[in-house]
Amino acid sequence: MTLSTRHLLGIKDLTPQDISLLLQTAQQFKEVLQRPIKKVPSLRDITIVNLFFENSTRTRISFELAEKRLSADTINFTASGSSVSKGETLLDTVNNILSMKVDMVVMRHSASGAPHFLAKHIPAAIINAGDGINEHPTQALLDALSMTEKHGSLEGLKVAIIGDIMHSRVAQSNLYLLGKMGAEVTVCGPPTLIPKHLAEAFNVRVEYNLRKALEWCDVANVLRIQLERQNQVLFSTLREYNLSYGINRRLLDSLGKDITIMHPGPINRGVELDSDVADSGQSIILQQVENGVAVRMAALYLLSNRQQA
Amino acid sequence: MTLSTRHLLGIKDLTPQDISLLLQTAQQFKEVLQRPIKKVPSLRDITIVNLFFENSTRTRISFELAEKRLSADTINFTASGSSVSKGETLLDTVNNILSMKVDMVVMRHSASGAPHFLAKHIPAAIINAGDGINEHPTQALLDALSMTEKHGSLEGLKVAIIGDIMHSRVAQSNLYLLGKMGAEVTVCGPPTLIPKHLAEAFNVRVEYNLRKALEWCDVANVLRIQLERQNQVLFSTLREYNLSYGINRRLLDSLGKDITIMHPGPINRGVELDSDVADSGQSIILQQVENGVAVRMAALYLLSNRQQA
Amino acid sequence: MTLSTRHLLGIKDLTPQDISLLLQTAQQFKEVLQRPIKKVPSLRDITIVNLFFENSTRTRISFELAEKRLSADTINFTASGSSVSKGETLLDTVNNILSMKVDMVVMRHSASGAPHFLAKHIPAAIINAGDGINEHPTQALLDALSMTEKHGSLEGLKVAIIGDIMHSRVAQSNLYLLGKMGAEVTVCGPPTLIPKHLAEAFNVRVEYNLRKALEWCDVANVLRIQLERQNQVLFSTLREYNLSYGINRRLLDSLGKDITIMHPGPINRGVELDSDVADSGQSIILQQVENGVAVRMAALYLLSNRQQA
Numbered sequence: 001m002t003l004s005t006r007h008l009l010g011i012k013d014l015t016p017q018d019i020s021l022l023l024q025t026a027q028q029f030k031e032v033l034q035r036p037i038k039k040v041p042s043l044r045d046i047t048i049v050n051l052f053f054e055n056s057t058r059t060r061i062s063f064e065l066a067e068k069r070l071s072a073d074t075i076n077f078t079a080s081g082s083s084v085s086k087g088e089t090l091l092d093t094v095n096n097i098l099s100m101k102v103d104m105v106v107m108r109h110s111a112s113g114a115p116h117f118l119a120k121h122i123p124a125a126i127i128n129a130g131d132g133i134n135e136h137p138t139q140a141l142l143d144a145l146s147m148t149e150k151h152g153s154l155e156g157l158k159v160a161i162i163g164d165i166m167h168s169r170v171a172q173s174n175l176y177l178l179g180k181m182g183a184e185v186t187v188c189g190p191p192t193l194i195p196k197h198l199a200e201a202f203n204v205r206v207e208y209n210l211r212k213a214l215e216w217c218d219v220a221n222v223l224r225i226q227l228e229r230q231n232q233v234l235f236s237t238l239r240e241y242n243l244s245y246g247i248n249r250r251l252l253d254s255l256g257k258d259i260t261i262m263h264p265g266p267i268n269r270g271v272e273l274d275s276d277v278a279d280s281g282q283s284i285i286l287q288q289v290e291n292g293v294a295v296r297m298a299a300l301y302l303l304s305n306r307q308q309a
Numbered sequence: 310m311t312l313s314t315r316h317l318l319g320i321k322d323l324t325p326q327d328i329s330l331l332l333q334t335a336q337q338f339k340e341v342l343q344r345p346i347k348k349v350p351s352l353r354d355i356t357i358v359n360l361f362f363e364n365s366t367r368t369r370i371s372f373e374l375a376e377k378r379l380s381a382d383t384i385n386f387t388a389s390g391s392s393v394s395k396g397e398t399l400l401d402t403v404n405n406i407l408s409m410k411v412d413m414v415v416m417r418h419s420a421s422g423a424p425h426f427l428a429k430h431i432p433a434a435i436i437n438a439g440d441g442i443n444e445h446p447t448q449a450l451l452d453a454l455s456m457t458e459k460h461g462s463l464e465g466l467k468v469a470i471i472g473d474i475m476h477s478r479v480a481q482s483n484l485y486l487l488g489k490m491g492a493e494v495t496v497c498g499p500p501t502l503i504p505k506h507l508a509e510a511f512n513v514r515v516e517y518n519l520r521k522a523l524e525w526c527d528v529a530n531v532l533r534i535q536l537e538r539q540n541q542v543l544f545s546t547l548r549e550y551n552l553s554y555g556i557n558r559r560l561l562d563s564l565g566k567d568i569t570i571m572h573p574g575p576i577n578r579g580v581e582l583d584s585d586v587a588d589s590g591q592s593i594i595l596q597q598v599e600n601g602v603a604v605r606m607a608a609l610y611l612l613s614n615r616q617q618a
Numbered sequence: 619m620t621l622s623t624r625h626l627l628g629i630k631d632l633t634p635q636d637i638s639l640l641l642q643t644a645q646q647f648k649e650v651l652q653r654p655i656k657k658v659p660s661l662r663d664i665t666i667v668n669l670f671f672e673n674s675t676r677t678r679i680s681f682e683l684a685e686k687r688l689s690a691d692t693i694n695f696t697a698s699g700s701s702v703s704k705g706e707t708l709l710d711t712v713n714n715i716l717s718m719k720v721d722m723v724v725m726r727h728s729a730s731g732a733p734h735f736l737a738k739h740i741p742a743a744i745i746n747a748g749d750g751i752n753e754h755p756t757q758a759l760l761d762a763l764s765m766t767e768k769h770g771s772l773e774g775l776k777v778a779i780i781g782d783i784m785h786s787r788v789a790q791s792n793l794y795l796l797g798k799m800g801a802e803v804t805v806c807g808p809p810t811l812i813p814k815h816l817a818e819a820f821n822v823r824v825e826y827n828l829r830k831a832l833e834w835c836d837v838a839n840v841l842r843i844q845l846e847r848q849n850q851v852l853f854s855t856l857r858e859y860n861l862s863y864g865i866n867r868r869l870l871d872s873l874g875k876d877i878t879i880m881h882p883g884p885i886n887r888g889v890e891l892d893s894d895v896a897d898s899g900q901s902i903i904l905q906q907v908e909n910g911v912a913v914r915m916a917a918l919y920l921l922s923n924r925q926q927a
Contacts, residue, residue, distance in 0.1 A: 033719050036923070039663045039691075045348045047374065057706075058714050061693055065665065065718050068691045073348075073377045075370055088366075088575035096367050096574060099598035100374050101342050265714060266706035289717035305345070354657045356683065382657075382686045384679055397675075397884035405676050405883060408907035409683050410651050614654070 007119045007126045008299050010135035011176035019144065019181060025298035026145050026291065033069070033294060042301055043070035049097055051077045051107040052129070053114075058265060058289065059129050059138075063106050066296035075102070090114060091121060098122050104304065107131075125303040127296075133167050138299060139264055140173035142291040144181065146284050147219055149291075150260055154181040160213040161185065163223030163245065163272055164193045170264045171223060175202040188213035189223075189245060210245050214255055221262040222247060222272050238271050248274040252282065260284055316428045316435045317608050319444035320485035328490060332454050334607035335600065339454075342378070342603060351610055352381035358406055360386045360416040361438070362399075362423075367574060367598065368438050368447075372415050375605035384411070399423060400430060407431050413613065416440075434612040436605075442476050447608060448573055449482035451600040453490065455593050456528055458600075459569055463490040469522040470494065472532030472554065472581055473502045479573045480532060484511040497522035498532075498554060519554050523564055530571040531556060531581050547580050557583040561591065569593055625737045625744045626917050628753035629794035637762065637799060643916035644763050644909065651687070651912060660919055661688035667715055669695045669725040670747070671732075676883060676907065677747050677756075681724050684914035693720070708732060709739055716740050722922065725749075743921040745914075751785050757882055758791035760913040762799065764906045765837055768878055772799040778831040780806045781841030781863065781890055784813050788882045789841060793820040806831035807841075807863060828863050832873055839880040840865060840890050856889050866892040870900065878902055 003018050011019070032040055048067050052060050060076070067074045077097070094105070104125045107115050112132030119126050130136040144154060151157055159178055165171045165187045178185050179202055186205040187194055199206045207213040214220060225241060247261070261273070261283040269275050278285060312327050320328070341349055357376050361369050369385070376383045386406070403414070413434045416424050421441030428435050439445040453463060460466055468487055474480045474496045487494050488511055495514040496503055508515045516522040523529060534550060556570070570582070570592040578584050587594060621636050629637070650658055666685050670678050678694070685692045695715070712723070722743045725733050730750030737744050748754040762772060769775055777796055783789045783805045796803050797820055804823040805812055817824045825831040832838060843859060865879070879891070879901040887893050896903060 037663045038665070038719060045346045047347070047377065049370070057695065057711065061667075061695065061715060062718055064693055065720075068665065068693075075373055075377075077366065077370065089578065092574070092576060092578075093366065095595060096598045097370060099595040100371055100602045101347060101599065102374075265710070267710060269707065269710075286713060286717040289714045290719065293718050354655045356656070356686065358679075384682055384686075386675065386679065398887065401883070401885060401887075402675065404904060405907045406679060408904040409680055409911045410656060410908065411683075 003302050006303070007115070007128075008137055008303060009116050009119060009126065009128045011137045011140050011173045011180070012135065014137075014177075014180070016180050019141070019177060022141055022295065022298050022302065023145050023148060025302055026141070026294040029297040029301075030145075030291065030294040032297075033290075039069050039071060041071045042306060043067070043072035043304055046070075046072045046103045046304060046306065047075065047101075048072050048104045048106060048300070049075045049077060049102045050129075051094070051097070051105055051109075053078075053107075053109045054130070056108055056129070058292070059108065062289070062292045063127075063129060063296050066293050066300055069293070070297055070300060072300070091118070094118050094122060098124055104300065127299055127303065130169055132169065133172070134169055135173045135176075136169040137173050138292065138296055139170050140177040141299070142288055142295040143170075143174055143221060143262060143264075144177055145291045145295055146262065146288045147260070149287070150284055151218060154178065154183045157183045158216060158218045159183050159185050160188050160207070160217035160220045161223065162188045162210065162213060162220055162247075164225055165189050165198065165223070166193045166195050167226055168223050172198075174221060175204065179203070186213050186216060190241070210247070211251065214247075214251070214259060217259055219260040219262060220247065221264075224264060224266065225268055225271055238268075242271050246270070246272055246274065247277050249276040249280070252277060252280075258282055262288060265289065312611050315612070316424070316437075317446055317612060318425050318428060318435065318437045320446045320449050320482045320489070321444065323446075323486075323489070325489050328450070328453065328486060331450055331604065331607050331611065332457060334611060335450070335454050335603040338378075338606040338610075339600065339603040342599075348378050348380060350380045351615060352376070352379035352613055354382070355379075355412045355613060355615065356382045356384065356410075357413045357415060357609070358384045358386060358411045359438075360403070360406070360414055360418075362387075362416075362418045363439070365417055365438070367601070368417065371598070371601045372436075372438060372605050375602050375609055378602070379606055379609055381609070400427070403427050403431060407433055413609065436608055436612065439478055441478065442481070443478055444482045444485075445478040446482050447601065447605050448479050449486040450608070451597055451604040452479075452483055452530060452571060452573075453486055454600045454604055455571065455597045456569070458596070459593055460527060463487065463492045466492045467525060467527045468492050468494050469497055469516075469526035469529045470532065471497045471519065471522060471529055471556075473534055474498055474507065474532070475502045475504050476535050477532050481507075483530060484513065488512070495522050495525060499550070519556070520560065520564075523556075523560070523568060526568055528569040528571060529556065530573075533573060533575065534577055534580055547577075551580050555579070555581055555583065556586050558585045558589075561586060567591055571597060574598065621920050624921070625733070625746075626755055626921060627734050627737060627744065627746045629755045629758050629791045629798070630753065632755075632795075632798070634798050637759070637795060640759055640913065640916050640920065641763050641766060643920060644759070644912040647915040647919075648909065648912040650915075651908075657687050657689060659689045660924060661685070661690035661922055664688075664690045664721045664922060664924065665693065665719075666690050666722045666724060666918070667693045667695060667720045668747075669712070669715070669723055669727075671696075671725075671727045672748070674726055674747070676910070677726065680907070680910040681745075681747060681914050684911050684918055687911070688915055688918060690722075690918070709736070712736050712740060716742055722918065745917055745921065748787055750787065751790070752787055753791045753794075754787040755791050756910065756914055756917060757788050758795040759917070760906055760909040761788075761792055761839060761880060761882075762795055763909045763913055764880065764902050765878070767905070767909075768902055769836060772796065772801045775801045776804075776834060776836045777801050778804045778806050778825075778835035778838045779841065780828065780831060780838055780865075782811045782843055783807050783816065783841070784811045785844050786841050790816075792839060793822065797821070804831050804834060808859070828865070829869065832865075832869070832877060835877055837878040837880060838865065839882075842882060842884065843886055843890055856886075860889050864888070864890055864892065865895050867894040867898075870895060876900055880906060883907065
């Protein structure tokens with residue numbers, strides 16, 4: 001079986017069958033990661049360039065680990081210290097790298113749509129590792145794998161996505177994926193951080209009251225407050241945000257049921273999530289990170305020429 | 310066959326036989342790069358350190374790809390975040406790295422002559438990846454390979470090198486190589502950017518009129534305007550430079566013949582080269598990039614102990 | 619034989635038997651490094667993350683070389699350009715990396731005790747590559763290997779540690795190691811840079827006069843003046859430091875005996891050590907660097923699961 005697409009630019013372009021294939025393949029790779037020897041020869045002699053035009057720890061390392069465990073050769077490129085600062089266009093930078101006969105590109109960029117632009121111009125398979133406020137497809141896939149492991153199926157699962165919906169590519173990729181896979185979704189956050197059109201476009205519930213959203217859901221996917229993406233002051237202070245939308249132990253205990261807590265990281269402890277929630281048995285945050293490597297191995301493998309051959 | 314030199318510090322030190330051997334070996338590696346499996350075991354277990362004291366995207370990645378395709382182990386060193394900022398001397402930095410039993414060093418440095426200085430003091434083979442305004446030998450070799458592929462031979466080929474001749478290590482390495490291989494050369498640019506002694510030293514034509522240079526040549530190697538290397542204002546504005554020395558479609562079409570366009574990159578689009586020229590069928594700019602990996606594999610291979618053994 | 623400890627956090631935690639085992643194993647790896655093929659398959663398929671929260675050239679490269687020569691897969695993490703700048707806690711950063719199923723962590727951090735904190739919380743083996751002003755155990759081990767090679771045994775060897783004792787994790791690790799292995803130690807430097815409690819804690823001689831210290835010792839381990847760690851002015855000027863505690867040729871020649879000169883690097887030439895001393899036959903500084911790779915291979919190997927299996 002193969003994917004219906006040559007790139008992984010966003011969940012928007014995937015069919016439910018694509019998503020299922022990615023999750024099943026990730027599950028198989030996850031079994032590999034439990035072994036003492038965590039490496040497979042699947043992508044031996046394939047060269048992958050990690051083009052990170054935006055800072056990242058976990059995503060870059062997660063992809064690099066996935067690549068090395070598939071036995072691929074990896075080249076890291078970060079924007080600082082590069083010809084980008086000499087004024088080169090994005091297309092020129094990438095075309096140059098591709099002329100060196102690179103097989104695949106993993107790319108993070110602050111501009112929404114940057115990987116889509118490149119996909120029109122270059123032959124190598126591209127995986128979007130996050131573009132602006134648009135999509136972060138491997139994050140939605142690892143979230144889906146984590147929810148499936150915990151709750152059996154996404155069909156009918158009640159998921160609340162909580163926080164800064166407007167600036168979050170994680171939220172948007174999750175909205176696409178959960179819609180395609182039959183989950184029910186509520187978005188919850190301050191009115192200023194939930195664009196009206198988005199809730200309508202995805203046909204999801206909007207809830208401004210955190211307690212009500214938590215009482216409703218099976219899973220709370222708590223977003224990071226991304227101060228670095230906000231150009232305007234959209235809520236008053238971090239302390240006030242915490243008072244209205246931060247999740248603490250007392251609130252969770254008062255719900256009378258066990259909901260699952262997720263977070264894409266890095267956590268602002270004491271802002272959107274208290275430590276005694278993040279580190280509790282209800283949290284599957286570290287499982288998400290673990291699943292990230294398996295999901296990225298699956299995406300790389302399914303998009304490689306090895307798979308298509 | 311082996312090279313007459315233990316290092317690749319500059320084209321100046323090579324014999325015509327050395328250059329031919331490098332180009333032939335690069336041609337063989339280029340065939341490897343067309344295969345689905347682009348890797349050869351030639352330098353397995355050899356450790357190469359890439360010492361980049363100056364920013365670079367394409368050259369660093371090109372060398373790293375060449376090394377990985379030869380199955381060498383690579384270590385990257387960049388000046389920022391290093392003990393260089395703690396005030397260590399260049400010789401101490403390199404001696405330390407060599408005491409760790411590194412086999413080869415690829416080095417870029419802003420000081421002209423830095424790799425020559427090291428070659429006197431250390432036993433490992435050194436490849437100069439660009440030193441100040443002196444030489445950039447692998448660039449001249451990849452330019453030569455690209456011209457040979459397009460025009461059959463360098464003997465008698467008419468090459469115009471256009472732009473900032475004075476600050477260009479690319480120009481200087483090309484002047485050495487083209488002279489040794491029997492090409493005819495014209496340098497063209499504003500009088501302030503063509504040092505008189507250089508034209509005399511290399512016995513090349515000087516032409517201040519761009520149209521005349523293009524009418525004469527088979528190949529135009531268009532240099533990047535390197536604003537970062539100019540301490541004085543040597544031409545008035547980028548717009549005026551573009552009006553006098555920028556190459557556009559209309560100018561090319563008016564020549565009544567097809568000349569080959571080359572550029573070492575990164576391109577300042579709209580300054581020295583317009584986009585409809587850079588991306589046209591006359592341009593072999595991306596072939597140059599592709600040939601860069603093959604040429605660097607050839608240099609690494611021919612200078613390694615593996616070859617000498 | 620195995621180490622009595624699961625991590626290498628400091629020399630303080632090692633038994634004399636541990637130290638001997640590490641040195642013997644390093645000696646065996648050093649023989650490997652003399653061969654044309656310097657690689658062994660010992661840690662094939664093991665993934666090691668190098669977490670450097672502080673700048674370093676030689677230590678990071680030395681570890682990376684050690685890892686690659688053991689055939690491990692390596693991932694480099696440096697603080698700049700990471701989620702650390704997004705306000706993530708150290709434990710979150712490391713937990714995330716470990717959720718990706720990393721086998722070992724090599725860590726440098728500006729906070730004394732950072733690796734000890736992590737060792738309490740995470741399952742992977744940790745090697746301390748320098749923590750604040752506390753310990754730098756692999757440096758003390760490579761110093762010990764270098765002294766053993768030169769002088770046969772540490773038992774009864776007279777070692778003077780000279781310079782900024784107070785801010786030096788190198789000094790502290792050496793003090794622990796030399797004490798456990800039966801060497802005699804004198805610390806020498808300006809009174810402001812030798813904390814009284816330290817000399818008492820380690821039961822070592824204190825000598826403020828450089829000439830007297832040199833006349834007494836077999837080996838002078840000369841520390842780097844670490845301007846970056848001093849918050850107060852603890853000596854007047856570098857020139858004055860050099861006049862009182864810098865080691866020059868004339869002083870060495872006047873001793874009437876050959877002492878061994880060591881330095882952890884990077885050297886401030888003309889401050890704590892003159893060039894004609896650093897580069898002389900009495901200096902074993904570059905052997906120290908060479909031994910660094912062997913000692914790190916030994917530590918990685920002995921702490922890996924491969925060894926324990």
